Amino acid sequence: MKVTLISIPVRDQEKALKFYTEKLGFLKKKDKPLDGGNRWLTLVSKEAQDGPEILLEPAPIHFEPSKVYQDALMESGIPYTQFDVDNVDTEYERLIRLGVEFSVKPSTMETTKYAVFNDTCGNNIALVEES
Amino acid sequence: MATPHTAAVGSNLKLARMTFYEKELNRINDIVYSNQEQIQTVFGVRNYINNNYESDLNLDLLSHIRFVSKYHLLRLFKRLYGLTPRQYLIGNRIEKSKEQLKNGLSVTETCFAVEFESLGSLGTLFKVKTGKSPSEFQKEQLSRSTLNLQS
Numbered sequence: 029m030k031v032t033l034i035s036i037p038v039r040d041q042e043k044a045l046k047f048y049t050e051k052l053g054f055l056k057k058k059d060k061p062l063d064g065g066n067r068w069l070t071l072v073s074k075e076a077q078d079g080p081e082i083l084l085e086p087a088p089i090h091f092e093p094s095k096v097y098q099d100a101l102m103e104s105g106i107p108y109t110q111f112d113v114d115n116v117d118t119e120y121e122r123l124i125r126l127g128v129e130f131s132v133k134p135s136t137m138e139t140t141k142y143a144v145f146n147d148t149c150g151n152n153i154a155l156v157e158e159s
Numbered sequence: 160m161a162t163p164h165t166a167a168v169g170s171n172l173k174l175a176r177m178t179f180y181e182k183e184l185n186r187i188n189d190i191v192y193s194n195q196e197q198i199q200t201v202f203g204v205r206n207y208i209n210n211n212y213e214s215d216l217n218l219d220l221l222s223h224i225r226f227v228s229k230y231h232l233l234r235l236f237k238r239l240y241g242l243t244p245r246q247y248l249i250g251n252r253i254e255k256s257k258e259q260l261k262n263g264l265s266v267t268e269t270c271f272a273v274e275f276e277s278l279g280s281l282g283t284l285f286k287v288k289t290g291k292s293p294s295e296f297q298k299e300q301l302s303r304s305t306l307n308l309q310s
Binding site for chain 2: 078103104105107137
């Protein structure tokens with residue numbers, strides 16, 4: 029068994045695709061039309077194009093419990109997904125300039141530096157730098 | 160004027176504005192990272208491993224550097240990093256040997272460069288940690304770089 033895919037629930041796949049590629053810098057890997065305007069839409073990291081894919085899945089639109097759960101996570105400020113970066117501060121500055129909103133500014137918890145931003149599609153996402 | 164009372168109200172307000180996530184992080188932080196002296200000990204050892212991964216390191220030596228008992232160090236290190244110093248060191252060496260293999264060094268050269276005891280131990284550990292043997296890894300990397308050149 030191996031890990032090749034992680035899912036991120038999004039409210040609007042097209043909007044998510046724009047945010048994740050244009051602001052975060054991921055690359056689109058697969059875009060397969062499915063039933064009812066839904067897409068099998070995956071992204072990869074520019075630095076690891078053969079690495080795990082992110083699936084932007086429209087679950088909150090079609091499955092109420094997913095929406096409820098996503099809202100509760102957002103409300104409590106919990107980032108369910110995190111991405112590794114080389115430098116949290118640099119990435120924070122870059123994203124702020126692109127108009128991305130942060131709920132937690134770069135902070136340190138001993139061996140880890142982290143910050144949390146809003147992906148505009150219903151999720152808090154953490155950026156993490158291990159030292 | 161700021162009195163102790165208004166200061167307390169201010170900090171309560173700040174607490175009220177924090178999300179559940181931030182409150183939980185603070186709570187965990189206070190429990191796990193309360194002892195700065197212990198943390199500095201582990202950081203010191205971690206830095207030493209990062210700078211000396213190619214020499215022969217063992218727990219006796221590492222505990223001697225920071226003047227702590229080795230079992231104490233083992234527990235502290237594991238609590239902060241989730242790995243024992245030995246596991247951390249091996250991870251470091253495997254990462255380093257990946258770089259060497261990507262740069263075209265032979266498996267034997269790599270083995271010496273990162274101070275594995277023998278070719279066998281590099282091979283075994285590499286396979287356990289990455290799922291591939293060093294030569295398989297190198298072949299894959301080299302074929303990928305030729306592919307990149309072609310595209």
